[in-house]
Amino acid sequence: MDSDEQHRVLDPERDAAALKALTHPLRIRLLGLLRQYGPATASELAARTGETSASTSYHLRVLAKYAFVVEAEHRDSRERRWKSVHTLTSWSNEAMHATPGSRAALGTLRRRQIEHLQSALAQHEADMEAGRLGTEWQEPSNVSDLLPRLAPESLRELWTALDTKLAELTARDASDPRAEQVVLVTAGLPLADGGPAAVDGARDTHPEGAS
Numbered sequence: 001m002d003s004d005e006q007h008r009v010l011d012p013e014r015d016a017a018a019l020k021a022l023t024h025p026l027r028i029r030l031l032g033l034l035r036q037y038g039p040a041t042a043s044e045l046a047a048r049t050g051e052t053s054a055s056t057s058y059h060l061r062v063l064a065k066y067a068f069v070v071e072a073e074h075r076d077s078r079e080r081r082w083k084s085v086h087t088l089t090s091w092s093n094e095a096m097h098a099t100p101g102s103r104a105a106l107g108t109l110r111r112r113q114i115e116h117l118q119s120a121l122a123q124h125e126a127d128m129e130a131g132r133l134g135t136e137w138q139e140p141s142n143v144s145d146l147l148p149r150l151a152p153e154s155l156r157e158l159w160t161a162l163d164t165k166l167a168e169l170t171a172r173d174a175s176d177p178r179a180e181q182v183v184l185v186t187a188g189l190p191l192a193d194g195g196p197a198a199v200d201g202a203r204d205t206h207p208e209g210a211s
Contacts, residue, residue: 005086006086006087006088007086007087007088007089007090008067008068008085008086008088008089008090009089009090009091009092010022010089010090010091011091011092011095012091012092012095012096012098012099012102012105013095013099015066016099016101016102017066018066018067018068019091019102019105019109020105021062021063021065021066021068022066022068022089022109023105023108023109023112024059024062025112025115026049026051026055026056026059027059027062027063027068028109028112028116029049030045030049030056030059030060030063030069031063031068031069031084031089032116033045033048033049034069034082034083034084035084035087036181038083039072039073039081039082039083040081040082041079041080041081041082042056042057042060042079042080042082043056043079045060045082060080060082063082064082067085068084068085068086068089069082069083069084069085070082070083070085071083091106093106113185114185116183116185117183117185120183120185121143124141124183128141133180136178137180150188150190152190155188155190158188159188162186166184
């Protein structure tokens with residue numbers, strides 16, 4: 001499981017302490033804000049999160065201890081500025097399930113991603129209502145809940161295709177002034193037949209039939 005300059009892959013055995021540190025909700029939020037908005041001080045992040053500067057400063061130091069953030073160039077000498085080291089953090093689900101204690105961490109991290117989706121939805125709705133986003137974003141903005149039947153290798157192929165297409169489109173739109181930050185939360189969670197709860201498939205409808 002190799003990492004590159006923009007992508008850090010965590011190993012559940014070697015990086016157990018880092019994984020545990022990342023499950024804290026405020027730390028995940030701070031890391032996300034640094035990735036979304038760029039370098040910031042503890043005070044600036046405190047204003048965004050409603051926390052105290054002492055709290056954000058402490059959690060930033062924990063993130064720095066495990067190499068998720070580093071000090072950025074300072075505008076002055078009064079307060080540290082921090083930046084994210086990578087744009088993406090990932091792990092092997094198979095390795096997480098095989099490592100004692102990591103399975104619970106995996107569940108926690110996934111639930112944090114759902115919380116991120118909820119907060120992103122609230123911000124998206126507020127931005128649309130306030131006119132901070134143009135009406136051209138109404139149609140492509142979408143949340144889908146589908147229930148296809150796929151074999152394991154097909155689900156893996158779907159993830160690969162999505163990653164490839166996303167990289168292609170991101171590169172294509174890098175210099176487009178109309179491009180905006182898009183929160184893309186995806187899930188592929190197999191459910192056993194005859195499970196305790198039924199889930200109804202639902203999606204936003206588009207004129208072209210895409211979801």
